[in-house]
Amino acid sequence: MTDTDAPRPLTTILGPIRGQLAAAIVLQTAASAAGIGMLVAMAEIGKRLLDPAADGTVWAVALAGAGAALASVLLAAAANVVTHLADTALQLRLRRGLADRLGRVPLSWYGGRGSGQVKKVVHDDVQAMHYLVAHTVLDVTSVVVAPVAALTYLATVDWRLALVCTLPLAAGAALFRHAMAGAGPKMAAYGRAAREINSAAVEFVDGIAVLKTFGRAGAAHRRFREAADAFSDFFARWAAGTTAVTTTSQLVVTAPVVLLVVLASGLPAAVAGWIPPSALVAFILLAPAVAAPVAGIGTRVQALRTGLTAAGDVAALLDEPADSRRIEPVQPVGTTVRLDDVGFSYDGTSRVLEGVNLELAPGTVTALVGPSGAGKTTVARLIAGLHEPTTGTVTVGGADIGDLDPALLHRTVGFVLQEVILLRTSIADNIALARPHATRAEIEAAARAAQIHDRIAAQPGGYDAVVGVDVSLSGGEAQRLSIARALLADAPVMVLDEATAYADPHAEAQIQRALSALAAGRTLLVIAHRLASVRTADQIVVLDHGRVVERGRHDDLLAADGRYARMWRAQETITPVAAGGKKEAP
Incomplete structure (x- = not known):
């Protein structure tokens, strides 16, 4: 999926929970602003304690700061609850929609896709969207609101020193942008490599028993090993080309570096009398909040890209054409x-x-x-x-x-x-797959005719035994169970x-x-x-x-x-x- 494709699947996938996400963004905005409000209160307390000319409302400011801190915690928790509830509802909706779509695509659709590819979309891609919905939305909101709120306050203290605070932010953002150049194609390659590992893993699990039987256990994991090695080589090359720049982009926005820049400019200004000494307290407290979000932007962008790619794959599967035979079915005459x-x-x-x-x-x-x-x-x-x-x-x-x-x-x-597929459900349900409302007597009659009743009755759970959990059937027994299924279907x-x-x-x-x-x-x-x-x-x-x-x-x-x-x-x-x-x- 390309960057230009992102809005369509994101709108399609997230549309039903748009209201919940909007509410979470409002809550997180308020939480981030309240968090900055707490730091502002601390700066104001320092100003009143250090500046004899300031009024003495220290306790009122302290109480306001405590209230802002409590509000920040409660609002952030509420936003987190809302996004997680939205994520739970979305995952349920998507998995139901995918199951319905997989049941309605033509059977030939599966011919060109391995089970690993289907599993990736149904499970991995839906799961990958968890961070996008439950966390990334809040993180991005906080990354935007906190620096803006902090910088707005600092500009009222001293606009010149406020501009100095933006230098680490600008440097970190520029370095990160350089590190992420060409990340779109690399993310596409990352997705392809992940799909290959999924397919190889499924093939490995499905084929290892047969290959071991014939003394070729090494062949069972060759494709998986090759896929894992290819993924490792690809990721190592990607990391080698970006690690130095990415690390530098994170270092320049750390609190020590930001404080060093602020103090290098602010101390001379205070000594020269251009700003009051108490103003330095505000910048020492809030300047790190202006640049710090850039330090975590890499993981957020990665999670965002991963979530968008997953959303695109999920949307593509949901958009797969359903079997056209359901539109205007015809009635056969006879059985020739x-x-x-x-x-x-x-x-x-x-x-x-x-x-x-x-x-x-x-x-x-x-x-x-x-x-x-x-x-x-x-x-x-x-x-x-x-x-x-x-x-x-x-x-x-x-x-x-x-x-x-x-x-x-x-x-x-x-x-x-030849290859019998049995579901991980009861023996009775496996036999009644084509006739789910068949009576137990009809199911047993089919099993008797298929010469499998005695084997089923010998199990502690009988017809209620779950295949693969309570009972394991041999190849011949599975065939007879399949024949019982066909007999019942009639x-x-x-x-x-x-x-x-x-x-x-x-x-x-x-x-x-x-x-x-x-x-x-x-x-x-x-x-x-x-x-x-x-x-x-x-x-x-x-x-x-x-x-x-x-x-x-x-x-x-x-x-x-x-x-x-x-x-x-x-x-x-x-x-x-x-x-x-x-x-x-x-």
């Missing part, structure tokens, strides 16, 4: 699934699929086979609505999936994919993508029985590696390099002695066909 001349690319250049034509007739089993990387899973995801085709159309019941309401699409097309079209890919032989047998229940009476698209498990399918479609190279029934494809026949002969073991006839799936 067709892919017409479908092409697909993840990166916009290289095609994963090209010219794919496929029809899934109601009540039939279609098996999709082929070598790894042929595009089988991509076809499954297109039919399930997880991606939209780059070219061509995917229709369900004659309606383009791009025009179907997502809820209707997912009631029509269910899927069991979609007429099912897509099964290597549903037994991660199962051991015992678990595979149980999953096969669960799939037997799932397949009954439904239209199935089955992606399988073990060809023996799909040899009774109504049609077998062979994909290779993103294209359909063969299609037909098992015996016909063997007789054709083409790609399928070679794959069949290459598999040394034949997986037994699951009981229940041709409606079975792997």
Whole structure:
């Protein structure tokens, strides 16, 4: 985000709490002025004690100073409470808005973004705005009000010496400006480096178990280490170029330096009789308050830039277009699934699929086979609505999936994919994900049909056990839980993508029985590696390099002695066909 972009997201994000921030600014202004008022009272007390000509209202001034000190503390505390309440309300609003937006963007939106990037916006960027809202607003107000109030009073004492007080302030501001030259691009690079570390950290956590299993633990943290090293090198170069100037800008506005400048000018003036000696007391007390705010301006500017950058990223996500299919959804007629001349690319250049034509007739089993990387899973995801085709159309019941309401699409097309995602909630809620109002009896019936009920009942918490907290499920158990979820959803079209890919032989047998229940009476698209498990399918479609190279029934494809026949002969073991006839799936 550039500096010129800042007002728009700041207005968008902070708009709902503008009134609270305005109230906090008023309170902080009064608090800062009262704080300076306390110092003014002390200066006036010194004046009355040192100047015989002054009146004797010392106690009245002292009481006024005490009142100003108390008011400063109370007003500052009130301003702090207001900004923190505003920050709490803002964070709640933003997180709700982001969750809603993430639920309404097209699923393809996630394809080009890692979970680390999403996490950065939803958590890190919202959290980064805390200092902007709860502290920076008050700090900036204090930085402006305190010096102005102090300088105004000092000008009434002696305007010439007041001008001298501004010299350290001007020098510190000039040096800081020099140190911050070119900070905009550097902050953008800082944000990119932070996002890279986030993505690398998530990848590290997600992949370390698998990599350790294969003795490649070093590879698990290589990207994270490289990202951290790159960030360290970048930040070290940035700091090396600015540390000396920044440190000098802070030193010239410290109280000893300011007092040295004031006394170097004020003492000779007092000795010469140009100013009364009592005037020096006012300058000794208040001159540091004129320049001191510059000492902390670096951290405030950094926090402000960080907050503005975070606000821009949050606003960008909130402005992401929602899934257009929610606008005027159409109704499918029947459940026939067709892919017409479908092409697909993840990166916009290289095609994963090209010219794919496929029809899934109601009540039939279609098996999709082929070598790894042929595009089988991509076809499954297109039919399930997880991606939209780059070219061509995917229709369900004659309606383009791009025009179907997502809820209707997912009631029509269910899927069991290789990688099962279970939520950190109860087992019952995980099964009832598609039907949250399902009864416990319906949930248990689905679990029994999926061959997972006994495992659930064996847990102390049963169906109320929280996944990942009270119970840990193996890959095969997670697959059966996913099948129970699909059974409860009762979609007429099912897509099964290597549903037994991660199962051991015992678990595979149980999953096969669960799939037997799932397949009954439904239209199935089955992606399988073990060809023996799909040899009774109504049609077998062979994909290779993103294209359909063969299609037909098992015996016909063997007789054709083409790609399928070679794959069949290459598999040394034949997986037994699951009981229940041709409606079975792997």
